[in-house]
Amino acid sequence: MTQFPHDDKDKDLVHFLRQHRPEVPPASADLEQQILRDVEMLHPTSLPLQIRRRRSPLWLVQSVVAAGLVAAIVGYRALIPVQTSPAELAKLETFMENNWHGTIGDPPDGDVFSITEPLTN
């Protein structure tokens, strides 16, 4: 396993590097102003992001509750059978009495379409 000694050699090297590090050229006189100008121009687009970020996680709970309520109402309406009025029941009963003949028993000849030959392409 590689060892990483922190000996005097390392200290001497680091001291040498810091002592003789290349000088960093100074910034141009108007760099700070230029950056701040750019920042001001960017400001209107960045602000909405901040607002979104600071929004409380409570919005998620509220959304889930609202969605649940809507689903419950819609489900209730869809699943509960519609109440039929007595007049509609009577009308339905009359219709069935008048039309039940012929719905059971052998169908008359000609009503059934029979295939006597195999299908060919």
Place this chain on the structure above:
Amino acid sequence: MDGGLLSVLVVSTNIFNGGQFNSTSESESDHYLVQQCLRGNSQSFRQLYRRHQQRVRSILYQLSDPSSLDDLVQEVFLRAWKGLPKFRGTAKFSTWLYRIAWNVASDQRQAIAQGRTQLRTLTEKTPTQQDAPDLMDLHYQDLVQRGLESLSFDHRTILVLHDLEEVPQKEVAQILEIPLGTVKSRLFHARAAMRQFLQQQGVQL
């Protein structure tokens, strides 16, 4: 007390102190300034810029093309401003900012590799020298510069962040998003390579 006055007070108690890395109180006031920025206070961003620009500038100078140093610094701070709403505050602001600086340097390095940028000129390479520089000092500065350039980008980055900018290893790991063990390993090998280069140039350490 209004926000502006409070901002000035906080900043005044946390003025950059002799090249030392961020203290806890400084990080707290960085956090405060970030919050002010998020409320649209660009003057707080000015304070953040003044506090960190020198170190950002130094990192970029060692890791990228010095001829476009101002542009790169500008790029770093604009990226920071745009990214502030996404800054989660789990790391220190300075760590996050140096990460951006490293990204900008990496992007530029790749652009150079693809030949999209111009080569730097010799006059821009060493633009500032003292009025009456010591000849040996200049020689050693040149050696350090060339030594850094001789290293791989990863090793140079480690040496610049840790040994020159005095960023603690743990934060270097956060900046580069690598394990602490990798930081130690790279530092070991980077120092060995730099020492070897200096020895070849006649410097005994």
